[in-house]
Amino acid sequence: MSRKLRLMIPGPTPMPPQVAEAMARPMVGHRSKGFAEFTAKLHAKLQQVLQTKNEVLILTCSGTGGLEAAVANTVNPGDKVLALVAGKFGERFRDLARVFGAEVLELAFPWGMPVDLETVRAALKAHPDVKLVLATQNETSTGVLHDIRGLGELCRDHGAVLAVDAVSGLGGVDLPADAWGVDILVTATQKALMTPPGLAMISLSPKAWALVGECRSPRYYFSLEAAKKAHAKWNTAFTPAVSLFFALDAALDLILAEGLEAVFARHRLLGTAAREGVKALGLELLPPEEAASPLLTAVKGPEGVKVDDLRKLLLDKYGVLFAGGQSELKGKIFRIAHMGYVDRVDVITALGALEMALSELGCKVALGGGVAAAQKVFLGGVKQ
Numbered sequence: 001m002s003r004k005l006r007l008m009i010p011g012p013t014p015m016p017p018q019v020a021e022a023m024a025r026p027m028v029g030h031r032s033k034g035f036a037e038f039t040a041k042l043h044a045k046l047q048q049v050l051q052t053k054n055e056v057l058i059l060t061c062s063g064t065g066g067l068e069a070a071v072a073n074t075v076n077p078g079d080k081v082l083a084l085v086a087g088k089f090g091e092r093f094r095d096l097a098r099v100f101g102a103e104v105l106e107l108a109f110p111w112g113m114p115v116d117l118e119t120v121r122a123a124l125k126a127h128p129d130v131k132l133v134l135a136t137q138n139e140t141s142t143g144v145l146h147d148i149r150g151l152g153e154l155c156r157d158h159g160a161v162l163a164v165d166a167v168s169g170l171g172g173v174d175l176p177a178d179a180w181g182v183d184i185l186v187t188a189t190q191k192a193l194m195t196p197p198g199l200a201m202i203s204l205s206p207k208a209w210a211l212v213g214e215c216r217s218p219r220y221y222f223s224l225e226a227a228k229k230a231h232a233k234w235n236t237a238f239t240p241a242v243s244l245f246f247a248l249d250a251a252l253d254l255i256l257a258e259g260l261e262a263v264f265a266r267h268r269l270l271g272t273a274a275r276e277g278v279k280a281l282g283l284e285l286l287p288p289e290e291a292a293s294p295l296l297t298a299v300k301g302p303e304g305v306k307v308d309d310l311r312k313l314l315l316d317k318y319g320v321l322f323a324g325g326q327s328e329l330k331g332k333i334f335r336i337a338h339m340g341y342v343d344r345v346d347v348i349t350a351l352g353a354l355e356m357a358l359s360e361l362g363c364k365v366a367l368g369g370g371v372a373a374a375q376k377v378f379l380g381g382v383k384q
Helices: 017-023 033-050 063-072 088-099 117-126 148-158 206-214 224-231 242-258 260-280 307-318 344-360 369-378
Strands: 006-008 056-060 080-085 103-108 132-136 161-165 184-188 199-204 296-300 320-324 333-337
Touching: 006 333, 006 344, 017 242, 033 056, 033 199, 033 242, 056 063, 056 224, 063 088, 063 161, 063 184, 063 199, 080 088, 080 117, 088 103, 088 132, 088 161, 103 117, 117 148, 132 148, 148 161, 161 206, 199 206, 199 242, 242 260, 260 296, 260 344, 260 369, 307 320, 307 333, 307 344, 320 344, 344 369
Parallel strands: 006 320, 080 103, 080 132, 132 161, 161 184
Antiparallel strands: 056 199, 184 199, 296 333, 320 333
16 A cells, blocks of 8 residues: 555645645734734735735635635525536535525536536526526536636626636636626635635625625624625634635745746646546546646546546555546546646656556556656647
């Protein structure tokens, strides 16, 4: 059994040493002047990475907590909400709206396929009273990257507020929130932002804040009005996860030093290499390549091999952890994440381990074939 774990899952993702070191900083008072000054600088970095001029509120919770805050502060019982569902996390956003009493109009798309903009356009035309549209940027359950820019244009024309789950995509793929008309942007630390789980970030446009002012739904810990009031003093409404603030700051420094465009290009390169490697082994991708996420490659299990057996062998013998399928895809696919603190050699290692595990399970694969295909991408031999 390998003692070294190589995380190739969509969260928690590998953590850079600079981030781990930041978490070891001595504790400070979260109501101190020094921490307020630190938070102000952290906020400016978040605005750069989220590509927004709006305030970015930091909540001590998981990404799901951030999604709940988005709904709890904008949805009144009976409000008509359009939920775009094409995977597990689209379902989660939909379910949150139902919990808060919304009249949910669900548009369901096949898992592994992108949201169809014309279908959304027709739904908005048929339902002019839709107040809020719930969308997922990077659906990690299927490995699909959805067209947020197109959805932003539709919602702008309709007058609806667009709320986007960018928990796994933010920091790995381009999402200029203001330019694309994203009114509510929710993300979290443990995925492309290379920080341990525990913080969610949310930003709202003026149009979204208008909904907050009209919202009657109960909330306390997740009150964005309370968070906004504290934020005015560079503080938080409740005790923050101070060490995670330090960690996030270090991760943002790494992202900004590399440059957003370079970060996005790196992920596109890794995604292309992973897909080419998988195809070279005779395996089939779940999504069409034009909709495939640069952050995660979803692969159909090979015929005659149980996906869970493959994942167990990869973990136990080679120390490589892939994610399995969720819900209706459980046992049917495995998922190779390449987001955040991941480089070319990580992808090469993952493909090499996959080749050996498949061979041991009786699959006819050309050892080195997947690795060679990825290397060709890295050496510039395949167009991205």
